[in-house]
């Protein structure tokens with residue numbers, strides 16, 4: 265399968281479809297990335313905090329070494345974790361991801377969240393009662409370091425993740441580089457119509473994370489809504505003779521949203537990329553749009569009182 269690309273605001277191209285790697289266990293992700301490359305994936309979404317970059321990197325190395333792909337055929341993203349926001353930690357943390365992945369440059373580096381956490385220790389620093397400890401580093405200062413990383417040649421493109429409109433505005437006001445993307449949760453229950461409209465007006469593409477509703481998120485509880493099993497989605501899938509996952513992925517592609525479903529299961533990896541041989545009708549897209557219900561699965565309510573928690577505005 266040949267995956268089409270989207271051209272970013274700096275002229276670079278990103279495959280509109282890629283593989284997510286959050287929760288992919290170190291013992292399974294190397295095979296998953298190899299399987300993915302074998303069937304046409306070229307875009308991989310990683311992060312330092314996922315704890316599996318070395319194992320993703322092992323697969324990349326193996327598939328370059330065996331001649332299946334070249335480095336320049338691949339699009340590799342990583343993200344700056346919340347405990348590395350201060351000026352002096354940004355570039356060292358980016359370099360740590362490069363070392364983990366075995367790469368000398370990233371295609372894309374994102375600020376993972378606008379909130380900074382207490383630096384210098386655990387990735388999830390907590391007090392005795394389990395409350396996450398914060399830093400007050402301004403994400404604008406982190407952004408200026410990401411800009412530096414571009415001029416150092418460590419990364420081709422830079423962007424944001426989990427930023428709301430007001431936070432993007434601050435980046436546009438104080439930065440020199442316009443972020444190429446804002447990676448946010450996006451699926452029919454939270455279709456992000458307003459954020460997409462606003463972002464496109466600034467030439468910022470949206471990347472949809474948790475496009476399948478993140479059923480393996482660690483805090484999922486029995487009885488929580490299951491997007492992949494929603495009878496309305498299943499009915500649409502049956503109509504097109506496709507799987508619910510394929511409908512949810514195709515939905516984003518038809519809205520020109522970059523989409524990064526995670527899988528470590530070979531059959532899912534292979535079927536999730538089979539989304540370039542059919543079209544959802546305009547009417548079908550409208551029906552999918554109509555499921556929007558502010559249905560956020562990743563709200564990080566435990567850090568709601570952080571001054572940069574992004575989900576307290578309309579979008």
Ligand SMILES: NC(=O)C1=CN([C@@H]2O[C@H](COP(=O)(O)OP(=O)(O)OC[C@H]3O[C@@H](n4cnc5c(N)ncnc54)[C@H](OP(=O)(O)O)[C@@H]3O)[C@@H](O)[C@H]2O)C=CC1
Pocket residue numbers: 283284285286287309310376425426447448472473474475476477478479480481492507509510524525526527528529532533535536562
């Ligand atoms: N920037 C950010 O803050 C965030 C970024 N992300 C990124 O987005 C990626 C995707 O989001 P994520 O939250 O992982 O969740 P997804 O919505 O991609 O769902 C992943 C789950 O769906 C299952 N699955 C995959 N394909 C199928 C299929 N065809 N049929 C049935 N089940 C399927 C997977 O199981 P299996 O593995 O067995 O196939 C896994 O349990 C992440 O992995 C990460 O890279 C995600 C959250 C936050």
Ligand SMILES: CC(=O)C(C)=O
Pocket residue numbers: 286311376562
């Ligand atoms: C999955 C992820 O990227 C989180 C929770 O930050």
